[in-house]
Each structure stands twice: as structure tokens, then as C-alpha cells.
Amino acid sequence: MIDLAALTIAEARKKLDGKVFSAVDLAQAYLTEIEKKNKELNAYLEVYDDVLEQAKAADEMIAKGESHPLLGIPLAIKDVILIKDRKVSAASKILENYKASYDATVILKLKKQGVVFLGRTNTDEFAMGGSTENSAFGVTKNPHDTSRVSGGSSGGSVVAVASNMALGALGSDTGGSVREPAAFCGIVGFKPTYGRVSRYGLIAMGSSLDCIGEIAKNVRDAEIIYNAVKGRDDLDSTTISDETYPKVFSKDKLVIGIPYDFALGEGVSPEVRENFKQAVEKLKKFGFKIKDISLKNVDMSLAVYYIIMPAEVSTNLARFDGVRYGLHKDGKNLFDDYKLTKGAGFGKEVRRRILIGTYVLSAGYYDAYYGKAQLIRDALKEEFNKTFNKVDLIATPTTPDTAWKIGEKSDPLSAYLADIFTVTANILGIPAISLPSGFIETEDKKLPLGIQFMAPHGAEDLLFDVGKVFEAIKDN
């Protein structure tokens, strides 16, 4: 028996190379766990039927003496990333039976390493949401309390990792979709610098915000997956090279800025405030320098995000028209075909965002909403650049509260407010990480919380450094 709960990617690598167990053994162990748990948790929308064959191929590579960090490692992939010849639906009825005709760049990189793909995981429809309640295929439940949401949109990927149904996973993060569920389920969620990881083959939501993110049990594993998928790509002109941003060197005494007014502000639950204060104390005790900072306009981030993102959504989703692929509903003319197809294929949250996006981009309102939001975005960028001259990292809680009860937030705006701390990193394109920071007890259940660190453009390494330290000191 392989102890999956204690297993990490780094550990599995040693055991696979040392022939303690084979890739087939490992894959079988995960399939058994999925068989036991997925029905209740609904993390996977599809478990691939060739998992053991993939694992066998990985074993053959190992037998030949090959070794890659992810060779034979079973990973879960969010249902918005294309794997050639396999279904990818974005958890939407409009793409329910769509089959990818090519591999995403990240998938090609993982295939070269001999990764075993376990299946595609649940998400809010087109990654729009923070709970997976907007999936057309049912909600993913939180393994710490199954009456609560997993968080989202990458809830399926996060739950797969948190409940030992995968060793690691890929998600996507447009406004916190990797970090928020990671915080809700007590694992690590990483969002790289905008452009660090190719998005060729990622179903687009908000193109100036979208990032492919890494999900793992600890910081080292997240770093391993990140190293495997990052890099410039000719097929994604927004990707960056190592020279795009000035190199940031790690140093002994990192300075962590805390925007206290914002991080402990209105709408943040007392338990989260307490947990965050304790985390900061531990960082201080370890030797980090803590600096109180104030960030003007950061409280506008959420409003800016909920203008720019829907604007880009309304543009990106125009392509799903029932003409070339996906759902098709027949009307009396082409215009009717479009309307009927979109009407039947898109769920409620997707329609909502398309309409909001259409509104903020329409002639009479463009300047007041979209134009103004871009100006504030620029001002925020400048403000953060200045702040990063004084501090190395910025810390906040990942979310203002724990995972909510399924169905509790029926008003869309109340769900949006959960993104208050995570959207800023996407608006600015900076890297950020969410780390487990402890639990709070509610109704006899222990619910996880997360702390978020943000770093300047290109400074992912600082996040891995602080992350590893925090992992070591958080239980002190």
C-alpha cells in the first residue's frame, strides 16, 4: 500500500526512480482513491480510461533510465486546458461534447516528461466563479466539510489534490481561481507572473488576466510543476522571457509589507483577522522585517476587476456561436441559430458576465466604466511598483472568510466579494501564492484558511522562498 496522504511529488520521484513502486502501482492507487471518493466530492468530470496505459509507458521510460521531475507522476487537469483527442468542456453545455484537436503547450511539456493524466476536473463554467457552483455538471464539495463549497473556479483540481485523488494539478487563475480554492481546502495554490506560462490551448476567459496556475500539497511540489510548464512560447505572444523583468535576488532579511487597513478591513471575518495576525507574528519572530504599508486605490481593485474581466469575457465568448463546433441549435436563420445556441448553451453566470461586459463596452458607457477602470489599473500598477521599492513582498489573507455553505450565496455580488484580496495580482500581472495558514473550528468541522504573498513581476522565486519558510514555521 502506498501512503498517498503523506506522499509528495519530490518523494514519489525518489521512490519511482528507486523502484520502490512503479508508475502503474502509483496510478492504480490513485484510481482506487478516486473510485472511493469522487462520487461524493465531484472533483473529476471525467477520469480517463487509459490511465494505466499512460503509467505503463512511464514505467518503460523509467526502465530505459530516463528521469524527469514529473515522469510517472499522476496529475489532474482543469477542464479548460486542451489535451489532444480528449474531451474538454469548460464545464459548459455549449462545449459538452467538444474534443480538443491539439495539445496545449503546457500539456505538450508535461507529456514530454511522461506525466500520467488522471482526468479533467470540475470548474465553474468557463472558470467564472469562486465555488464551482456555476458548473453545468454539479458542485465540487469541500473535503473538510461536504456541506460547503470547494472554492473555485479550479475547485475540482484543488479537491483532487486535497483529498489524495491526484498528486498535483493544473488550474487557471483569472482573479484568484487557483488561490481561493487552495485556501478553502488547505493546500498550496500558485499564480505565476502574467505571461510566464503559455496559454496556448487554454480556453480564454479574460485575456489580460488569465494565467495557468499550479496546485500542490506543498511549495516544493508547486515549484516542480511550475518549472515544468513555464517558459516562452512562440504560439503565445504574451509569454515573457527571463530577461523581460529585472532579476530579483533573494536575500537573508526579506521585508514583507502589510497593507493593514486593507488586510484587516471591513468585510474580513474576525477569525480570518486573528489567523492573519498570528501568521504575521510568526513571520516577525522568524526574522522577517514587517512593514506597515498603505496602498491607495487597492480597495478599488475588485470594482476594476468586475469591469475589465466581463468586458474581456464578452469578447472572448463571442466565438461560441454553434457554427464550427460545440452545441448547435437550429433556428429559422443564422441570427436565430446564434441566439438559440447561446441561449441554450450558456449558464446563468456566463450570461450575466457577457451582458455586463457588453454594457461596460457599449458606446455611452465605455469611458465611464472600461476606460476609467483601465486608468485606475495604471495608477495601481505605479503604486505597487513604488511600494516594491520599499518592500520585497506584500502579504494579505487569501480570502475574507472560510468556504461558504453550498447555495448560501445566491446573490452574485456577495460571491464576488470573496475575491477582494486575490484580484489585484491579476490586474497587475504579478505573481502570488496562497499557503495554508491554519484552521478555524465551526460546527465541529475544521475549516482551512490561507495567507497570500504577492511579489514583483518575475520574482516567483521569492514566493517559493517565503513559502518554504512559512511552511516550516506555521505550526510553531
Next chain:
Amino acid sequence: MDIRAVENLAELARIELSEEEKKSLLKDMEGILGYIKQIKEVKVDEVAPAQDLINVWREDLPASGGPEKSREFSPELIKEQFPDSQDGFLKVKKIL
């Protein structure tokens, strides 16, 4: 905002909505717009800051060399998924 505004947006976005849905979307949108309109109060410089954009244009030549530059895709899979086709071509309704 009123029902006619929702209908107009839905028409622009080519989405068929039921009467009931129009009402519930109107309510949702009023809430969301009520929240995002707070940005109107923010005072920021109208002058665009120095852009840090990078030119990523390349010569207009077919991509070649290395698997990263020319990706294999499956024309069969693409054609298989046409909602309607004739002789291997995508078939669409008359436009004019």
C-alpha cells in the same frame, strides 16, 4: 436600467432569454452595476503612464523549426465537430 436595456444587451450579445430570466438578470445587473460604479468617484491622472509594452511582432513567414513552432493539430477532429457539413466543408445558413 430597465427590461428594455437588458433586452437590448441580450440582442447585441446574441443570447435568447426568457421573460423570467430578463427580470432576474435585471435585478442582478442593478446590484453589480451599483457596486462597480464606485470607480467613478476615484480621482486619477488622465495622462497615460509610460507604457512598458514590448514589441512581439515577427516576420510574416511560415513558422518552422522545432515542435514549439509548428504544432500538430488534427484536421479530422476539427471536421468531425462541424455541426453541419457537405463534402468535407463546413455548411452554414445563407447570410445574404
